[in-house]
Amino acid sequence: MNNQTSDKTLLSIEDLTVRLPEGADRDNAVENISFQVNRGEILCIVGESGSGKSVTANAIMGLLPRPYVEPVAGRIVFEGRDLLQLPEATLRDLRGSRVGMIFQEPMTALNPVMKIGDQINEVFDAHGKAGRKERKEQVVELLRSVGLPDPESLGDSYPFRLSGGQRQRVMIAMALALEPGVLIADEPTTALDVTTQAQILRLIRKLQDDRDMGVMFITHDFGVVAEVADQVAVMQLGEVVESGPAQEILNNPQHPYTQRLVGSVPRFEPPEARGKLSAETLLSVRSLDKTYVTARGLFTKGRTVQAAKSVSFDIRKGETMGLVGESGSGKSTVGRCIVRLLESNGGEIRFRDEIDLASLKGRGLQPYRKHIQMIFQDPYASLNPRRKVGRIIAEGPMAHGTSQAEAHRRAEELLELVGLDSAVADRYPHEFSGGQRQRIGIARALALDPELLVADEPVSALDVSVQAQVLDLLDDIKQRLNISVLFITHDLRVAAQICERIAVMQLGEIVEYGDTREVFSNPQHPYTRELLAAVPGRNWSIPEVARKAVADQQLQKEVL
Amino acid sequence: MGKLSFIARRLVKGVFVLLAIVILNFLLIRLAPGDPAQVMAGEAGAADQEFIQQLQEKFGLNQPLHEQLFIYLKGVLTLDLGWSYRQDEAVATLIFERLPATLLLTGTAFCFALTFGVLLGALAAARVGRWTDSLITVLALVCYATPLFWVALMSILLFSVYLGWLPGFGMFSVGAGYTGLEFVLDVLRHLILPALTLGLFYMAVYTRMTRASMLEVMEMDYVKTARAKGLAPGRITRMHVLRNALLPVITLAGIQAGQMVGGAVLTETVFAWPGIGRLMFDALLQRDYNLLLGVFLVSSAVVVLFNLVTDLVYTFVDPRIEVS
Amino acid sequence: MAFNRSLKAAAFASVATLAFVAGPALAEEPKQGGTANVVIQPEPPSLNLGMVQNAPTQMVAGNIFESLLKYDTNLDPVPNLATEWEVNEDGTVYTFHLKEGVKWHDGEDFTAEDVIFSMDEMLRETNPRLRVNLDHVEKMEALDDYTVRFTLKQPFGPFLGLFEVGTVPMWPAHIYQGTNYQETADDNDPIGTGPFKFEEWDRGSYIHLVANEDYHVEGQPYLDEIYWHVIPDAASRAVAYENGEVDVLPGGSIENFDVPRLAEMDNTCMTTKGWEYFAPLAWMWLNNREGPLADKRVRQAIMYAIDNEFAQEVVWNNQGRVATGPVNSVTRFYTDDVTDYSYNPDKAEELLDEAGYDGEEISLLPLPYGETWQRWAEAVQQNLEEVGINVDMEATDVGGWNQRLNEWDFDMAFTYLYQYGDPALGVTRNYISSNIEKGSPWNNVAGYENERVDELAEQGAVAFPDEKRAEIYKEMQQILVEDVPVAWLLELEFPTIYRCDVKNLVTTAIGVNDGFGDAWLDR
């Protein structure tokens, strides 16, 4: 399509193939890929995990772990030179000065034992730019330009004093110190909260504009693409399946894979109300308090953090109640207090209007455990790697007195209920994909016939296409078994899709609480408004063609 | 302010740890068969019940155990480590006569081990997979797996007996009457073999640890950042990899430096080095309770002190550690 | 009529010549000056010879302190602080004439008052071994400043053998009399009359003695100073000698296996002399009280089963002699006219069968004094197991060993004891029933009881003259050897190794313990 270079082109990847070591799941990390990054444009590389997008970025920067992972064909042309042919020393000169890069994990991307100013200074040092005095000013200027507070003294701080968003700003400042022509951003906002993400995205956009840079922006999130991209290249299993101007791809995707990806993005608008809500309250939380005491010892007094402040809400029978907030808002704490993984410090957790769970302990709690079950976030951490899947699901009933044979029989049933073959009961977790594991996690939670499921970010760790399937499953089960769900998430798109009502949490408190549609359409609290405004791509409506592609696929699967 | 109160808190904690150690050891040692009176009576070549009782009375061993403990603790709290029955000398005097020798030996061994361990480890990590790395790794493994006393004996045999290059025992040439610089050189000559022998094992430990730690740090995101910044490999190794890789090495070194002081028994025995490790061993065989307890207390105190120093060093090298 | 000292000397059984003792060195003129570097092992706890009697203390402090007499290698008394002595006819009154002009290291005169203080007051309290022997003395008196008279309750044969420096060291009355010397003597600054003065003690490293300029023997000492080096490891001690860092290795300071090698070195001499007074005898305590060892036949079987010649050749590298009974052959009144227990495993098995030994486990405690003793125990264990005795070796350290013996908690246990030249001083104490008492590893630990032996021991001590004693002790030895209260092993020798240019080092029956006054360096 537009694979021709023009004089706007800064960086051009031509038929690049990167080989993987023997024993990997495929031969080449990327195969025959081509795309260009143009001056003044942001190119988004979109793909799910394992699509080879990071390898491409690292290949450009010469950061591949050679000789294990090695470019074997193609060219990477930058400012007229093929980077793959350059000697390491020359390449080093380009890195940091002509090509800058920022990474996904701002928490670990900065050297913890070095002052921020020094780390930025290193860039000048390495490329022999600017004198001592100028540098100092330049560092301050840079820190200011990425919108960091108190830039004069920040240079003397260590990274641990900064939040994730601030660190990412430092990374950007560092990458842009020598005004490179191209900035490569490898999922730079994935680890950030949604409001922070919005700020960073704005910042990158602005800097790119100001400096007329080319940006290669790697992401898995079409929302983000909609927010920043000028050009888009979609990658699947090491190949570029579709590329072109952002508006084209977003609104009229051609390739089935692109269609599927786009179609899997949850709609931002909450759906019309589905049926009537039961008025019966299953669980009511009243004035729940939870204070963490850290690092307490025999000789030291701990510090306290109040994670939940007088939290109150109800969950009705058969509803999905969303608990929404950014990291540190206390939403997980509340969830864990309800399943009694954490001991609350005050307040009531009244179940079926008959018993205060918060007052129960040890044996007294045991019979109530089974009524409230939990689904966890990380499909890789939530299953014991040393137990067979059947056993994992059967453990719950067995702990409540069911015989082993009966529990295993039930486990097989449940596996089928969550869309897996009952024969997999004899396998170990590591033989399953993330989505399958999450299904197993759901089966485990269902094994005790609970009345309430606490789902703590159950889809955040999944690729977007899998995410949609798991959400569907969850919704389906809820309807079929008429159970209630407390759905904890940071993702407002997901919340919009699945929750009948939501509660928005900030710093341990519920700031807004109500019907999902109402909260979305008419947010009362400023924080809620901020949160909604930060959702990437909120003004982009997902094209029908994509929706249809997903639905077709679903249908196909069911027919098969 | 923050640092001071931090030190104070750690010191108080250290004192509690030491007291617990003293009580534990006090009871432990009394479990051993025989007491100093019996040993001394035995050595006298002829002894009877009366003589033993006479000694036991003199040493206060006829009092109930809890009273002995109480008396001892009272002494310790006023920094009085008691009297060595057998050596007929204040325990503190005996220990502080010997402590400098041990500190010299272990200090030298430690510096040697740390310097070369880190250097070799860093070198191996920088050349990972190449023959330099293999050589260093094998060398470190062998040093790590060889019994210390065996190396000690072999080195005496080789360097002292056959080659005659270095003295094989003692801390200085007795009776040579060296003074000033000559004396210092003489001590240094005596120091080489024991310090090297003792240091070799620890060197191996630090080599392995530095290497492993560096390899781990090399995988860190911030090292990738540094490369993306276009820094030269040498600078990345020095400023980013080594500095972070040394943190666990410092922790380990801090623990071991303290432990070394009490743990140099073997080296001190083979090289006739007049330190407290040997003092302890002799005191144990002679059931010289107070002396033994004293050595334990002092060497444990050294450990506590080194741990404190390590923590302090840490607050300087690792800004993440908050002192307040 | 009083016996004078030459008469007395003749009364001793041995007839060895004095010339042999003095050796060829006498022919040369001693040279003045020089430093002797000597090994001391282990480090002595103290140099207060009056308070502490262990071996290393004796070895160092024997050159600082002195007693009234010395003994030549035939155990004949030689004048020292006493120039002459007389004994009355029935052997109950001993009169000593002290040397005049003897000075303590602090310059005070040595007088009879010091003798009385040392023997009547101080040593009675501090030396348990001497205390028993002094019970024979009815009174001690200073007749004048330089004459002391001892009146005995009855004759006590070995009395003249007591005045060895380790047993009866002279202590300065002017310093200690009237003080609580248990406390005041804590300072490790010993004041004696000996040829060397205490200079410095660097604990863990060395003890430094310097020549006493005012020593009472004309011209002596020849050496300027002595360094006693503390080297805790036996191999290191051998190396120190090889490297020339020390000149003298007193008996027992290196492992036996090193002895031949060092002895072959240039300018190296070796002597086994200098231990006659102590006459160490090694044996295995057999607990006579219970179990298989209560049966005399089992004990005899053990004697037959042990290959002492192997131990002498291999374990002790040809040092020492196979013991024939309770008395060391260099000790007075020794007889070899006793049952012969030469190595005979068949006989041992026969006796075990006869006794009906059923393989019951018998424990064995080695002496925790280093490698040689450990090897020896291992060899004996093999000997015993070969005739079918089920031996369980147990390990102890010095503290544990002492306690086990003090509490009689053992079946068989290695030991060795000094005999102090006379059965009444160093032999009978281990066999008489009145000496069965817990709390000492040096009394009748085996628990052997025999009325006749008790009787003979009592008679032997007080009989007079020596012919009568010899007869009594012969019968005693015969009974003991037949009964095997303990399993005698070897008469030990501890060779002193020294540079041949250290002259006149070993001239007395206690060797280097008081030898440095005479010694000189031919350099």
Place this chain on the structure above:
Amino acid sequence: MQKNLEFWKRFCRNKGAVVGLLIIVAVILMAIFAPLLYPDSPWKLVQRPFIPPMELDGYWFGTDTLGRDIGAGLVHGARVSLLVGLTSTVVALLIGVTLGAFAGYYGGLVDDGVMRFTELFQTVPNFALAIVLVAIMQPSVESVILAIGIVSWPPVARLVRGEFLSLRSREFVQASMVLGQSNARIILTQILPNTLSPVIVMTSLMVATAILLESALSFLGLGDPDVMSWGYMIGAARTVLRQAWWMSFFPGVMILLTVLALNLVGEGLNDAMNPRLARKSR
């Protein structure tokens, strides 16, 4: 099955580990077949003393001070060194895993108490403590094992505590809690099996250290006098080091090889059980 195969593949990628494993297997075989190789007791006086190696048929390793066969000692010593090494490690594991599990699982004051206790043991110099313990209990195989076990558990406790702390907050453990499994069940069936990898790696290194400790104790004369161990052999040989180098040389080499091999295997296990390195190449 497949998992095991993969494990071995990863293990075998480390050549040192394979060599180490071969040595260990050889030593173990030697220990097992000791009574067949040398039917006589290793204490038996079989020949004249001080026969150098390779001089007399049948006594390839020479004889010692008393005329005992060094070869017999080496083979029988393997049993003791391994026995002491393994059992003392088991003792250390029992103490360390129990304490570490409690501290890590229950956290809070339990954790604090246990860690202070552990600190006590880490503050007292290890080797000195081992010496004192053996002296108190009097030297025997049991006391040596116990003493080595007692001084070696703190690192295990710390490791297990760390693992428990992190595993405790892992979601599958939390899931078990929510399911209502008992604490004992969770500790034993959920967490403990998942701490095995690092513990196994540590175990191989601890056995090596225990063998070294045992030899050091024997060197100081604190070994069991009834059993033949390599440490004892060196201890007994050091006085005749110069007359009979072979007496300490061979057992020294055995210790060196065994300890080295255990360390190599430990590294191999580490590589095989923490396939992080393998993953990094992706």
